[in-house]
Amino acid sequence: xxxxxxxxxxxYYPSDNLHIGHTYCxxxxxxxxRYKELQGYDVFFTTGSDEHGQKIEEKANELGxxxxxxxxxxxxxxxxxxxxxxxxxDAFIRSTDPQHEKNVQELFxxxxxxxxxYKDEYEGYYxxxxxxxxxxxxxxxxHNCPDCGRETHLQKEESxxxxxxxxxxxxxxYYEDHPEFIEPDSRKHEMVNNFLKEGLDDLSVTRSSFDWxxxxxxxxxxxxxxxxxxxxxxxxxxGYGTDEEQFNKYWPADVHLVGKEIIRFHTIIWPALLMALDxxxxxxxxxxxxxxxxxxxxxxxxxxxxxxEPIIKLYGVDALKYFLLREFSFGSDGSFNKEKFMNxxxxxxxxxxxxxxxxxxxxxxxxxxxxxxxATEKTEFDEDLINVAVSTAQKVDIAxxxxxxxxxxxxxxxxxxxxxxxxxxxTPWILAKDEANKAKLDTVLYNLAESLRIISILxxxxxxxxxxxxxxxxxxxxxxxxxxxxxxxxxxAGTKVKLKNVLFPRLKVDEEIEKLNAETEELVKxxxxxxxxxxxxxxxxxxxxxxxxxxxEEITIDDFDKxxxxxxxxxxxxxxxxxxxxxxxxxKLGDEKRxxxxxxxxxxxxxxxxxxxxxxxxxxxxxxFRGIESKGMLLGAEDKDGNFSLATVYEDLPDGSVIS
Numbered sequence: 271x272x273x274x275x276x277x278x279x280x281x282y283y284p285s286d287n288l289h290i291g292h293t294y295c296x297x298x299x300x301x302x303x304r305y306k307e308l309q310g311y312d313v314f315f316t317t318g319s320d321e322h323g324q325k326i327e328e329k330a331n332e333l334g335x336x337x338x339x340x341x342x343x344x345x346x347x348x349x350x351x352x353x354x355x356x357x358x359x360d361a362f363i364r365s366t367d368p369q370h371e372k373n374v375q376e377l378f379x380x381x382x383x384x385x386x387x388y389k390d391e392y393e394g395y396y397x398x399x400x401x402x403x404x405x406x407x408x409x410x411x412x413h414n415c416p417d418c419g420r421e422t423h424l425q426k427e428e429s430x431x432x433x434x435x436x437x438x439x440x441x442x443x444y445y446e447d448h449p450e451f452i453e454p455d456s457r458k459h460e461m462v463n464n465f466l467k468e469g470l471d472d473l474s475v476t477r478s479s480f481d482w483x484x485x486x487x488x489x490x491x492x493x494x495x496x497x498x499x500x501x502x503x504x505x506x507x508x509g510y511g512t513d514e515e516q517f518n519k520y521w522p523a524d525v526h527l528v529g530k531e532i533i534r535f536h537t538i539i540w541p542a543l544l545m546a547l548d549x550x551x552x553x554x555x556x557x558x559x560x561x562x563x564x565x566x567x568x569x570x571x572x573x574x575x576x577x578x579e580p581i582i583k584l585y586g587v588d589a590l591k592y593f594l595l596r597e598f599s600f601g602s603d604g605s606f607n608k609e610k611f612m613n614x615x616x617x618x619x620x621x622x623x624x625x626x627x628x629x630x631x632x633x634x635x636x637x638x639x640x641x642x643x644x645a646t647e648k649t650e651f652d653e654d655l656i657n658v659a660v661s662t663a664q665k666v667d668i669a670x671x672x673x674x675x676x677x678x679x680x681x682x683x684x685x686x687x688x689x690x691x692x693x694x695x696x697t698p699w700i701l702a703k704d705e706a707n708k709a710k711l712d713t714v715l716y717n718l719a720e721s722l723r724i725i726s727i728l729x730x731x732x733x734x735x736x737x738x739x740x741x742x743x744x745x746x747x748x749x750x751x752x753x754x755x756x757x758x759x760x761x762x763a764g765t766k767v768k769l770k771n772v773l774f775p776r777l778k779v780d781e782e783i784e785k786l787n788a789e790t791e792e793l794v795k796x797x798x799x800x801x802x803x804x805x806x807x808x809x810x811x812x813x814x815x816x817x818x819x820x821x822x823e824e825i826t827i828d829d830f831d832k833x834x835x836x837x838x839x840x841x842x843x844x845x846x847x848x849x850x851x852x853x854x855x856x857x858k859l860g861d862e863k864r865x866x867x868x869x870x871x872x873x874x875x876x877x878x879x880x881x882x883x884x885x886x887x888x889x890x891x892x893x894x895f896r897g898i899e900s901k902g903m904l905l906g907a908e909d910k911d912g913n914f915s916l917a918t919v920y921e922d923l924p925d926g927s928v929i930s
Contacts, residue, residue: 277299280295296357300358308730322365322499328398333801378494389431390430391427395409395413410869416869432497445458454602529557562603576608630693648713660758662724678732692717692721696710724754836927852868859926
C-alpha cells in the first residue's frame with residue numbers, strides 16, 4: 271500500500287478579484303501533489319472557500335442578492351480558474367456545505383461540553399475586512415488595522431470565547447519538540463516572540479452582530495466565527511463526520527500551505543483547537559511570502575493587479591506556472607513585473623529548454639531519418655553528461671523536501687544547460703560530414719534523446735503540459751515514474767521522434783507587454799459587465815462612494831493652532847522587530863530626535879526614505895505599536911486610486927522648521 275500524503279491550501283475568502291498572488295499557493299500545492307504522486311504517494315489535496323462572515327453579508331446586500339447567491343457566483347469563477355490552471359485538487363470544500371455546517375456545530379458543542387468555550391462580553395477595535403479584533407496597543411496610527419492598514423471601529427458585543435490562553439505553554443513545548451512544525455524558521459520566531467512569549471488571550475469565536483454564518487447549536491443569536499468554521503474545513507474535506515475510514519487514513523495533514531498573513535491563525539489558533547479536540551496536529555505549516563507588483567502589494571485600487579487569465583491565454587499555463595515557481599523563493603516575498611516575466615520566458619523556456627528540444631529532435635530527423643539510434647561509441651563528453659543526468663533527481667528531492675521550488679528548478683535547468691553545452695562540445699553537424707564518425711554521431715543523438723526523457727520526468731510536477739509534449743515527441747511509452755529519472759539508458763533505440771511545434775517561441779518584450787495590457791483591460795471590462803448582469807442593485811463605483819463621504823466637519827483657526835507640524839529629516843529607517851508591515855523612522859527635528867512607527871512599507875523602500883525631508887505632526891499624543899513608542903504622525907496624501915505620497919515643503923527648509 272502506498273504511503274498517504276495530505277496537503278491543503280488555505281480555505282480562501284471568495285474574492286471576485288483573483289490575481290496571480292492568489293493563485294501562487296494553489297499552483298505550489300498542485301506541484302507538490304504531482305511530485306509526491308510520481309514518488310508513489312497516495313496524495314489528497316484540499317482547497318476551498320471560506321464563505322461566511324460580515325464582509326460577505328455586506329457585499330451581498332450592496333448587490334441586492336443573498337449571501338449564498340453571491341458566493342455561488344464567485345466559487346464558480348474560482349473553480350473555472352483552477353480548471354484553466356490545470357489544478358488537480360481532490361476536494362473543493364465550501365464552508366456553506368451542509369455537512370460542513372453540521373460538523374462545525376458538533377465541534378462547537380464538543381468544545382463547549384469540555385469546558386473549552388465560555389460566554390462573556392468582548393470589546394475591542396474591529397477590522398471588518400480582516401474580520402479581526404485588536405487591542406489599542408496593537409493598532410497602527412489612527413486606530414488602523416496592523417494587518418491591512420484600514421480603519422477599525424470600536425465594537426462591543428456578547429461573545430463565546432475559546433480558552434486559548436491555556437495553550438501558550440503547550441504550543442511552545444510542541445514547537446520545541448517538533449522543530450519542523452513551522453517553516454520557514456522566520457515565521458516560527460515571529461510566532462514565539464510576538465505572541466506566545468507575551469502570553470495569549472482567550473479568543474472570541476462567535477459573533478452576534480451579523481447573521482450570515484453557522485448558528486451556535488444551543489444559542490441561535492450567535493454564529494460561529496471563522497476560526498472554528500473555516501479551519502475545520504480541513505477535517506470535513508477528508509470525511510470527518512461522514513467517512514471515518516478516509517478521515518483516519520489522511521489525517522493528520524502532512525502540510526498546510528498558507529500565506530504569511532494568516533500564519534498566526536494556523537500555527538497558534540488551529541493547533542490549540544486540535545489539542546482541545548484531542549486530534550493530532552498537522553506535520554507542518556508552511557508560511558509562504560507574497561507576490562508584489564514592482565515591490566508594491568497588488569491592489570485593485572492601485573490598478574497594479576496582474577491576472578492569470580490573460581497570461582494563460584497569450585503564453586500558456588506552463589509559462590505562468592514556471593515563472594511563479596522559478597522566479598520567487600517560496601518562503602519570501604517576490605516582485606512581479608511584466609518585463610521580468612517575458613525575459614524569464616525567453617531565457618529559460620525558449621532559449622534553454624525549447625531550443626534543446628527543437629535542436630535535438632531536428633538533428634535526429636536530419637541525421638537518422640527521425641529514429642533514435644543506438645549508442646555504440648562513446649565521446650569524451652558523455653560521462654559528465656550522464657553523471658549530471660542521473661544525479662539531478664536527488665538534488666530536486668532535497669530542495670522539494672522544504673518546498674524550495676526555485677532551487678529544484680535551477681537544478682533541473684543546470685542539466686538542461688549541460689545538454690545544450692554537450693551539443694556545442696560534440697558538434698553533431700561536423701560529425702555528420704564524415705561517415706567514419708557515424709558511431710559517435712549516433713551516440714550523441716541517443717544521449718540527447720535519453721536526456722529529453724529524463725528532463726520530461728523532472729519537469730513534470732512543475733510544467734506538466736510541456737512534459738507531455740516532450741514525451742510524445744520522443745514516443746516514451748508507459749506511466750511516468752520518478753525513479754526512472756535517476757536511471758540512464760531506458761529509452762529504446764529505434765524510437766521514432768517528431769516535434770510538431772516550437773515549445774516556447776521567443777517574445778518581443780515591448781510588443782508582448784502591450785498585448786498583455788490590452789488583454790487585461792478586456793478581462794476587467796468583461797468581469798464588470800458580468801457582475802452588473804447578476805447584481806440586483808446598481809453597482810456603485812467605489813471612488814464615487816468615497817467622494818460622497820469624504821467631507822469632514824469645518825474647523826476654526828483656533829483648532830488649527832492646536833496642531834504643531836514640523837519639517838523632519840529622515841536619518842535612518844529600520845524594520846519593526848515585531849511587525850512585518852511597519853517601519854521605524856528615526857527623525858531629526860533641529861536639536862530634537864524622535865522615532866515614529868509607520869505603515870508605509872508597501873509604498874517606500876528604506877533607501878527612498880533615508881535623507882528625505884518630510885512633514886510631521888509632532889504634538890500628537892505618543893502611542894505604542896507592537897511594544898515600540900511612536901512620537902508623532904507622518905503627513906501625506908492619497909488619491910482616489912490609492913497612490914500615496916508623503917508631504918514635504920517646496921523650499922529646502924532646515925529640519926525642525928515649524929509649518930504655520
